[in-house]
Amino acid sequence: MLINAQDISVKTSDKRLIESISCNVKQGDYLCIVGPNGSGKSTFLKTLIAILPIHSGKLMIDGQPISQYRHKKLARLISYVPQSGGNHLTFTVDDYVRMARYSHHHVFSEWQAHDNEVVENALNITDCQPFRYRKMSTLSGGECQRVMIAAALAQDTPVLILDEPTAFLDPHHQVAVHQLIRKLNQQHNKTIIEVTHDINHAAQHSKHVLALLDGKCLWHGPAEQFLNAERLQQLYQQAFVFAKHPHHDRLIAVADES
Amino acid sequence: MSIKLKLIALSLFTVLVVIISPWLDFSAASSPEIQQMIIYELRIPRVLFAFTAGCGLALCGMVFQAMFRNPLATPFTLGVASGASLGAAISVYTGISFTILGLSATSLSAFAGALIAISFVYSISRFRFGFSGETLLLTGVAISFFFSSLILFIQYLSNVADSFQIIRWLMGSLTVVGYQELKQLLPFVTLTAVVIIFLSRELNLLMAGDEIATSRGVSVKYVRYALFFVTSLCVGAIVALCGPIGFVGMMVPHICRLIIGEDHRYLIPATLLFGGSFLVICDTLARLVIAPAELPVGVITTLLGGPFFLWLLMRYKSQH
Numbered sequence: 001m002l003i004n005a006q007d008i009s010v011k012t013s014d015k016r017l018i019e020s021i022s023c024n025v026k027q028g029d030y031l032c033i034v035g036p037n038g039s040g041k042s043t044f045l046k047t048l049i050a051i052l053p054i055h056s057g058k059l060m061i062d063g064q065p066i067s068q069y070r071h072k073k074l075a076r077l078i079s080y081v082p083q084s085g086g087n088h089l090t091f092t093v094d095d096y097v098r099m100a101r102y103s104h105h106h107v108f109s110e111w112q113a114h115d116n117e118v119v120e121n122a123l124n125i126t127d128c129q130p131f132r133y134r135k136m137s138t139l140s141g142g143e144c145q146r147v148m149i150a151a152a153l154a155q156d157t158p159v160l161i162l163d164e165p166t167a168f169l170d171p172h173h174q175v176a177v178h179q180l181i182r183k184l185n186q187q188h189n190k191t192i193i194e195v196t197h198d199i200n201h202a203a204q205h206s207k208h209v210l211a212l213l214d215g216k217c218l219w220h221g222p223a224e225q226f227l228n229a230e231r232l233q234q235l236y237q238q239a240f241v242f243a244k245h246p247h248h249d250r251l252i253a254v255a256d257e258s
Numbered sequence: 259m260s261i262k263l264k265l266i267a268l269s270l271f272t273v274l275v276v277i278i279s280p281w282l283d284f285s286a287a288s289s290p291e292i293q294q295m296i297i298y299e300l301r302i303p304r305v306l307f308a309f310t311a312g313c314g315l316a317l318c319g320m321v322f323q324a325m326f327r328n329p330l331a332t333p334f335t336l337g338v339a340s341g342a343s344l345g346a347a348i349s350v351y352t353g354i355s356f357t358i359l360g361l362s363a364t365s366l367s368a369f370a371g372a373l374i375a376i377s378f379v380y381s382i383s384r385f386r387f388g389f390s391g392e393t394l395l396l397t398g399v400a401i402s403f404f405f406s407s408l409i410l411f412i413q414y415l416s417n418v419a420d421s422f423q424i425i426r427w428l429m430g431s432l433t434v435v436g437y438q439e440l441k442q443l444l445p446f447v448t449l450t451a452v453v454i455i456f457l458s459r460e461l462n463l464l465m466a467g468d469e470i471a472t473s474r475g476v477s478v479k480y481v482r483y484a485l486f487f488v489t490s491l492c493v494g495a496i497v498a499l500c501g502p503i504g505f506v507g508m509m510v511p512h513i514c515r516l517i518i519g520e521d522h523r524y525l526i527p528a529t530l531l532f533g534g535s536f537l538v539i540c541d542t543l544a545r546l547v548i549a550p551a552e553l554p555v556g557v558i559t560t561l562l563g564g565p566f567f568l569w570l571l572m573r574y575k576s577q578h
Binding site: 046049050051070071072073074075076078079080082085086089090091095096099100102103105107155 | 456459462463465466467468469470472473474475476477478515519520521
């Protein structure tokens with residue numbers, strides 16, 4: 001078991017952010033975390049990379065409690081793609097992606113041929129080569145998002161966690177990013193944990209879904225069983241209608257606006 | 259022009275500035291022996307001292323700008339220099355004198371003042387409001403005012419001689435005789451520079467934000483502590499020896515960022531070179547403008563820095 005969370009809770013001085021969430025993630029799994037705004041999805045992600053400390057419960061990463069990890073060691077296991085950011089930087093794309101090799105180096109270590117390989121590979125997979133020498137601040141939203149993923153890939157970790165990677169993208173780029181994530185999961189055997197508002201994407205492409213509501217786990221199970229009228233109503237306070245996907249027989253859900 | 263070429267050009271400029279400035283002189287020629295004594299006993303140590311102080315001030319400014327991700331955040335705008343000044347003023351007033359490991363009482367109390375101010379700024383901005391630009395700077399302004407009024411209070415209590423000494427010192431001055439001050443300052447600036455050079459990759463990642471830096475494996479908390487500690491030490495030492503020389507830490511690193519870029523592996527050497535030569539130029543100006551009398555160098559840097567600060571503020575506002 002790569003990630004094993006048991007009853008974890010996170011709270012600030014006056015507010016509970018998440019409460020007794022349990023969840024297991026195996027090697028090669030693809031977990032989507034869904035839920036309304038403020039339900040604790042991002043908080044949960046941030047506990048996994050030790051940005052937020054857990055208040056109670058047990059969080060084991062690769063068989064070891066997270067509190068025993070140094071940041072650098074954790075960064076060799078899990079990489080993180082934030083919701084946005086990076087477009088204020090004047091680093092070039094190339095420099096930014098190279099910087100992600102930090103956890104594999106110490107103060108006196110030299111840049112190796114292997115580092116170059118990993119960086120080239122990350123830029124190729126994410127299709128960032130055409131603008132690799134441009135400054136981050138000149139990129140469009142879609143390009144910037146791809147660079148953030150490229151940097152996480154350059155970190156070369158078995159687990160990749162993404163916080164709404166398609167939030168600001170047009171449909172074409174959404175599909176491109178989704179395809180990229182699937183490729184990483186299926187061909188490169190990366191373990192993926194993704195926060196998303198796209199419930200159809202979660203149901204069709206991921207392996208497991210974790211639905212959070214008010215910081216608590218509402219449902220956790222196989223992705224193909226996720227779409228369910230009552231569950232979605234409870235989760236989003238919104239009625240949904242369902243139809244069969246024209247290309248295969250899985251359901252797709254559409255918010256009912258009538 | 260490539261970054262390396264720019265660094266080489268900057269190095270040549272620096273060498274030129276350091277070599278030429280001791281010889282600049284508008285006063286009437288006196289006998290060659292006296293001239294020689296002035297050059298070797300006064301001017302050269304003074305230029306080296308100004309260079310070292312400039313390196314330290316610019317470097318500390320660069321670290322603050324990177325850590326708070328705000329070009330207006332420097333040890334001076336955030337009240338750290340005022341804290342150091344207060345510490346030094348207290349030690350002048352009480353007249354305590356001792357040395358620990360070669361550190362004078364003034365240096366130590368300036369260092370303590372800087373640390374207290376920095377922990378104020380850090381905890382207020384971190385725990386109450388986050389690192390938003392306005393609140394951070396306002397916190398700095400409030401802290402500066404508070405410490406400045408305490409300095410005024412101490413000045414009011416002191417006798418005329420002490421009071422005059424404190425005023426002259428608060429203007430920032432680099433008047434030295436011989437190599438004594440340089441010997442006191444050099445270890446601090448060197449230590450600070452070495453620590454910061456070792457942390458250049460961490461500084462680069464901090465520019466991308468605390469969360470990204472953490473996820474890449476940086477122990478953000480400890481890196482911040484280390485940087486706060488060495489910059490307090492450096493600012494404390496400089497303030498204790500030459501008073502608060504303002505705005506060098508804001509102008510120099512910002513100009514270097516515009517020319518060299520944000521990569522600290524190149525920005526650090528550029529800031530050291532330009533910071534040193536900039537303060538040497540300002541000090542030479544201070545020595546020459548109303549010759550044979552002298553201005554405190556802090557007057558020159560502040561005269562340049564005020565308009566620069568306003569320009570930066572406008573730019574920063576229009577970007578956000």
